[in-house]
Amino acid sequence: MAPQATSIGEPIIEIHHVSRRYVMGAETIHALRDVSLTIRRNEYVAIMGPSGSGKSTLMNIIGCLDTPSGGDYFFEGELVSKMSDNELAQIRNQQIGFVFQTFNLLARNDAVKNVELPLVYAGISRQERQERAVEALRQVALEDRMTHKPNELSGGQRQRVAIARALVTRPSIILADEPTGNLDTATGIDIMRLFEDLWRKGNTIILVTHEEDVARNAARIIRVRDGKIESDAPNPNRIQMAATAAPTTAPATP
């Protein structure tokens, strides 16, 4: 296993015998069956699987966008599988930073406004929002693109804005769903370098992907198939990215 800057800490995510069923008409689809896993602070985990394997469902549950049909899910020791809509919204807002394949930025807002958005829902004052958004954009080396709208940015820059938005609340985990899926190879490598960098600064990163090349960056790979965990092991072939040019600042995780 490759050396890391910080050590693995206490469990953040504990999933015990979680299942997820969808009822579609007369048919019941078992997207997840009896899945258990633990992810600790400052891990770098890739969740892999072909489409239809249940990895998206698992990601939605980890990300508190969806709740399991059975089993228990503890996030930072709290049982989230029984939480109300509002409590889940609060967890998503403060503990989880999402990075999506299609970036999911708001087209009418510039970079700073996009990054500020989670802080709006956290009820943070305008001035503090702005300061923290600027700081987050600096972490992804986008300080010269702050007032650009998404359509004035390249794909890689958009994904950096999305990563800054994920970082700005100083979440417990960064949950990235195919973060390089819409990018060319070179830009994809850039983004993976950024994740590496964030990990080294102490962040916990969960990548969801179907690409071996992307998964190879992670220190641990969980393979999902037919709604079950097929394997869960450290990644012996980890590619260690060279450090980026991004200026180093304090870790996003306290």
Add this chain to the structure above:
Amino acid sequence: MTQFIESIRLAVSALVANKMRGALTTLGVVIGIFFVLLMGWLLTGLDNVLDETLATFGDDILYVDKYNWAGDGDWFENRNRKSITFDQYQRVHQRLASTAEYVIPTTRANGASVRYGDDELTSAVVFGTNAEYIQMFGGNLKEGRFFSEIEDQSGGFVVVIGANVSNSLFPKGDAVGRVVKIQGIPFTVIGIMPKRGSLLADMVDDQLLIPIKRFFGLYGNSFRVVINVKAGGTERVEDVRYATLGAMREVRSIALGERDDFSINTQDQFRKQSDQLRAVVWAVGLVMTGLSFLVGSIGIMNIMFVSVVERTKEIGIRKAIGATRSSVLQQFLVESILLCLIGTAIGVLLTSGVAYAGAYIAEKYWEIDVLDSTISVSQLVLAVVVSVVVGVLAGIIPAFRASRLDPVEALRAE
């Protein structure tokens, strides 16, 4: 609070992004607000007319006539009654002398011929009364003096003219002291009445007031007399009314159990009539306003549904990064209210323009000075309240639907 400010900012940017659509959507609200304010404006004008009219009638004056002025009862029966004569007036006057403040006879002849030199008026109204008339209405003259008791007694050939008569015959304003011919007989102008405005039914501006004795000299004794009884304070009206009723029945020799063959008219009757008129204006206005707001709110609801569907992905993103149901609900509700408020603002501007122009034109061309040139603050407040309510009602269902969207589903939308 932060979120609320943010909701407003978001709503503004969403509306700015769809200016044309927003403008068209608010049309219904614009029309609704336009009607409600226009109605309020007209009613204020109407109230002003009524107040002025009622003020000129005086709130403690009874008008005894063979006709019921408010149009109650059978008009033909009214018409067939015997007119009140000057002799009857005098006898009533005697009986009420200690009860009422003033008891004054008036009589009028329409369509009199009035000449000054070669100029002739044909639509003038000759009005016979006595010297106390001007005191009873507490009125001052614009110029000159009213006729005296001596002129009353002697039936002098003197006349006090209304403002329109003065303007028509003496455009230079030098009426006092001139001699006009009424029905071919010369009268000296001794005073000019102040202008009253053309909306009032009594046509004071077109009147020529002469001593009542002279009136009978001109037109004969058979003209219908109206007895004006001023109670001397509203608290005395009922007593005086009762006394007047008794005096009239006695003078007119009405046996016990027989019906009155005269009417005692008061301001209250006009108030009742005007209240009916107001109710009609309100009802028409409310129906029109209601319909416009119904159309307007359906338009807004429709556009809000479209907006929610178009922005499903955005809602998903917002929820993924921590928006609660209530903040999504608030966002769309604020947008809907803002749409309504924009419509209201346009409606207010439109009505203000109409009110300003309307008041100006009415004053300048028709000498109607009762219309306000601005919309009153209370009506503006009403308009804003109504539009917020419409905004909430029209926006609540789409906003609720948006707030209930499943984040996973919403994120999948394109």
